[in-house]
Amino acid sequence: MTDERIVAVTMPKWGLSMQLGKITSWIVAEGDDVSVGDDLADIETEKIAGTLEAADAGTLRRIIARVGEDVPVSSTIALLAPPGVGDDDLDAAAAEARAVIDAGVPDEAAGGPAVETADVGGRRVSYVGTGQGGDVVLLVHGYGGDRNSWLFLQEPLAARHRVYALDLPGHGTSSKDVGDGSAGTLADAVLGVLDAIGAERAHLVGHSLGGAVAVAAAARDPGRISSLTLIAPSGFGPEINTGYLRGFAGAQTRRELKPVVGQLFADERLVTRQMVDDLLAYKRLDGVEAALHTLVDTLLDGDTQRMDAAAAITAIGGSVPVTVVWGSADGVIPAAQAESVAGAVRHLLEGAGHMPHMERPAEVQAAIEETIARTT
Amino acid sequence: MARTITYREAINEALAQEMERDDSVIVMGEDNAGGEGSPGEMDAWGGVLGVTKGLYHRFPGRVLDTPISESAFIGAAIGAATAGMRPVAELMFVDFMGVCFDQIYNQAAKFRYMFGGKAVTPVVIRTMYGAGLRAAAQHSQCLYPLFTHIPGLKVAVPATPYDAKGLLTQAIRDDDPVMFFEHKALYDVAGPVPEEGYALPFGEANVVREGGDVTIVALGRMVHTSLEAAEQLAGDGVQCEVVDLRTTSPLDEDTVLESVEGTGRLVVVDEAHPRCSMATDISALVARKAFGALQAPVEMVTAPHTPVPFANTLEDLYVPDAQRIANAVKATAEWTR
Numbered sequence: 042m043t044d045e046r047i048v049a050v051t052m053p054k055w056g057l058s059m060q061l062g063k064i065t066s067w068i069v070a071e072g073d074d075v076s077v078g079d080d081l082a083d084i085e086t087e088k089i090a091g092t093l094e095a096a097d098a099g100t101l102r103r104i105i106a107r108v109g110e111d112v113p114v115s116s117t118i119a120l121l122a123p124p125g126v127g128d129d130d131l132d133a134a135a136a137e138a139r140a141v142i143d144a145g146v147p148d149e150a151a152g153g154p155a156v157e158t159a160d161v162g163g164r165r166v167s168y169v170g171t172g173q174g175g176d177v178v179l180l181v182h183g184y185g186g187d188r189n190s191w192l193f194l195q196e197p198l199a200a201r202h203r204v205y206a207l208d209l210p211g212h213g214t215s216s217k218d219v220g221d222g223s224a225g226t227l228a229d230a231v232l233g234v235l236d237a238i239g240a241e242r243a244h245l246v247g248h249s250l251g252g253a254v255a256v257a258a259a260a261r262d263p264g265r266i267s268s269l270t271l272i273a274p275s276g277f278g279p280e281i282n283t284g285y286l287r288g289f290a291g292a293q294t295r296r297e298l299k300p301v302v303g304q305l306f307a308d309e310r311l312v313t314r315q316m317v318d319d320l321l322a323y324k325r326l327d328g329v330e331a332a333l334h335t336l337v338d339t340l341l342d343g344d345t346q347r348m349d350a351a352a353a354i355t356a357i358g359g360s361v362p363v364t365v366v367w368g369s370a371d372g373v374i375p376a377a378q379a380e381s382v383a384g385a386v387r388h389l390l391e392g393a394g395h396m397p398h399m400e401r402p403a404e405v406q407a408a409i410e411e412t413i414a415r416t417t
Numbered sequence: 418m419a420r421t422i423t424y425r426e427a428i429n430e431a432l433a434q435e436m437e438r439d440d441s442v443i444v445m446g447e448d449n450a451g452g453e454g455s456p457g458e459m460d461a462w463g464g465v466l467g468v469t470k471g472l473y474h475r476f477p478g479r480v481l482d483t484p485i486s487e488s489a490f491i492g493a494a495i496g497a498a499t500a501g502m503r504p505v506a507e508l509m510f511v512d513f514m515g516v517c518f519d520q521i522y523n524q525a526a527k528f529r530y531m532f533g534g535k536a537v538t539p540v541v542i543r544t545m546y547g548a549g550l551r552a553a554a555q556h557s558q559c560l561y562p563l564f565t566h567i568p569g570l571k572v573a574v575p576a577t578p579y580d581a582k583g584l585l586t587q588a589i590r591d592d593d594p595v596m597f598f599e600h601k602a603l604y605d606v607a608g609p610v611p612e613e614g615y616a617l618p619f620g621e622a623n624v625v626r627e628g629g630d631v632t633i634v635a636l637g638r639m640v641h642t643s644l645e646a647a648e649q650l651a652g653d654g655v656q657c658e659v660v661d662l663r664t665t666s667p668l669d670e671d672t673v674l675e676s677v678e679g680t681g682r683l684v685v686v687d688e689a690h691p692r693c694s695m696a697t698d699i700s701a702l703v704a705r706k707a708f709g710a711l712q713a714p715v716e717m718v719t720a721p722h723t724p725v726p727f728a729n730t731l732e733d734l735y736v737p738d739a740q741r742i743a744n745a746v747k748a749t750a751e752w753t754r
Contacts, residue, residue, distance in 0.1 A: 214611075293618070295621075296671075318623075322611070322615070325615045325616065326611060326615045327613055327615060328613070
């Protein structure tokens with residue numbers, strides 16, 4: 042950039058395998074003033090559709106990426122600059138950015154970090170790590186999810202931390218044998234990954250079932266867990282959407298699965314055909330259906346939650362900082378259960394559903410960073 | 418799903434995993450076991466294009482060579498299936514099915530029905546089809562319509578490595594006779610395939626590209642040609658929805674009808690001859706059940722009603738290409754009463 046006051050808005054990297062994104066619409070126009078967190082553009086990748094939020098404030102002076110074109114990750118899609126910056130400087134910066142988009146994806150960008158595996162009690166557990174330095178952060182997905190559930194968060198968190206995401210047994214590319222399917226068995230996988238990467242201590246971030254699993258891991262070995270960030274965790278009250286849990290395990294076709302997956306999000310338009318197809322491909326792997334039914338039995342006792350993470354949190358006491366993040370429009374586990382997480386810092390995200398880490402990643406990232414900061 | 422393998426490898430992997438899982442699965446066909454010990458060969462050939470290579474030593478006694486007599490070994494496979502095995506027979510080129518058609522359509526296809534559901538015939542007949550290999554009129558045909566016509570047979574025509582593995586796994590686990598069509602020109606096509614086993618249910622079409630202007634229904638190799646055309650057309654502002662049928666029997670009518678209800682325009686692409694084919698079948702389906710949604714006549718892009726020519730230039734003209742599909746899409750998109 043010729044003028045330091047020009048700030049680039051770049052194509053985000055949503056998921057470790059993402060190389061290209063496509064802007065489906067610009068929400069802001071040239072000349073608009075934007076604040077941090079404002080919606081800038083709707084973006085679609087092979088896997089998902091989402092909205093890009095502003096990371097910087099300023100006046101939007103140039104839009105570079107056109108609606109519908111393929112844009113490589115990290116290339117400049119728009120320019121912010123104060124009114125004092127001249128048109129010539131902006132045009133020069135815009136031409137430079139245009140050339141990068143036109144050049145396409147650089148060859149060395151192909152791939153992404155390799156999937157590693159740990160053997161935990163005879164089960165294969167897959168995980169992916171990224172980030173060069175800092176504390177270890179391990180991301181634990183929920184029922185039916187996998188390590189890619191963190192696609193909006195793993196890369197941004199890796200700027201300051203060593204961030205790992207695993208596939209719990211029964212999910213992703215991990216072994217589909219879940220044993221008794223208990224939180225303890227799944228917590229073994231979490232601690233097994235920490236062993237495999239040689240982490241003495243780690244911050245755990247758990248979503249839904251993964252939240253209860255993170256709590257179980259912390260209860261097992263409290264000295265090893267630096268902090269807990271729980272996103273819409275299970276185990277903190279009786280109510281849960283049993284139709285969702287059983288519907289997900291039972292759905293055989295995309296027609297059956299799509300409305301079920303829609304219940305995860307406050308705005309079900311976030312559910313793309315690709316997302317449903319990927320979930321269906323996962324569900325059809327040998328052993329997955331049995332694993333999901335076993336996990337439903339772990340989660341449910343009739344029509345209420347069987348798990349109790351609240352007692353474990355109380356037992357851990359104040360030794361581990363705990364944060365809880367919940368969407369006010371969560372259709373799977375009611376946000377009111379956040380009150381049962383003893384001693385936690387609570388963030389209620391107005392209007393978000395059961396997937397805040399996909400629906401409102403910037404705010405969830407901020408909550409995680411803040412939790413980690415409390416420990417230092 | 419990061420791992421990428423070819424269509425040939427995907428078929429081989431499905432066979433190996435199902436043989437591993439179930440001792441009753443056996444593989445039989447011409448040159449499946451043969452070739453071993455001939456000059457320079459350490460392994461069996463694994464069939465004429467090497468699809469079953471590596472299985473002979475891995476599963477001793479379960480990969481059987483057969484004489485060049487389709488009437489005998491297809492009959493044997495069907496008989497073994499009724500007696501409790503799950504044979505996967507390789508009928509080298511579908512063009513040769515004439516000599517064993519009685520065994521398939523008048524025996525295997527009828528047992529479950531005629532014996533009141535008490536007999537099952539879990540046989541899979543894998544076979545190669547399609548033009549493009551300069552193999553002339555007797556080794557290049559697309560004969561899946563003949564089998565689709567017969568109640569009691571299931572017919573799979575996979576287009577991608579992912580579908581090939583999942584549909585073959587389903588075919589082997591299925592208790593009915595399944596005709597499994599592999600296009601010769603697809604064997605080296607690569608794509609993402611999970612390492613674990615998985616079965617794709619029959620009768621579920623796949624929307625491989627979404628679009629609101631024109632529906633293209635295709636199958637097998639023509640799915641790829643249709644996607645190429647759709648990409649070209651997107652540059653001209655025409656958005657195509659491409660539906661891959663995956664199986665012709667059972668047929669997923671709902672996905673075709675839903676797509677046409679969204680677009681109002683249909684082009685069917687089929688490498689088979691134009692009469693009594695999937696192209697005519699899908700056209701009739703849409704004319705009967707989605708007539709109100711149609712905004713233009715249905716277009717068909719097919720091979721001509723002639724044998725597959727041997728001359729290279731004529732064979733190239735014979736197989737539908739992206740340009741012909743694009744022309745048909747434009748004709749239907751621009752059609753006005």
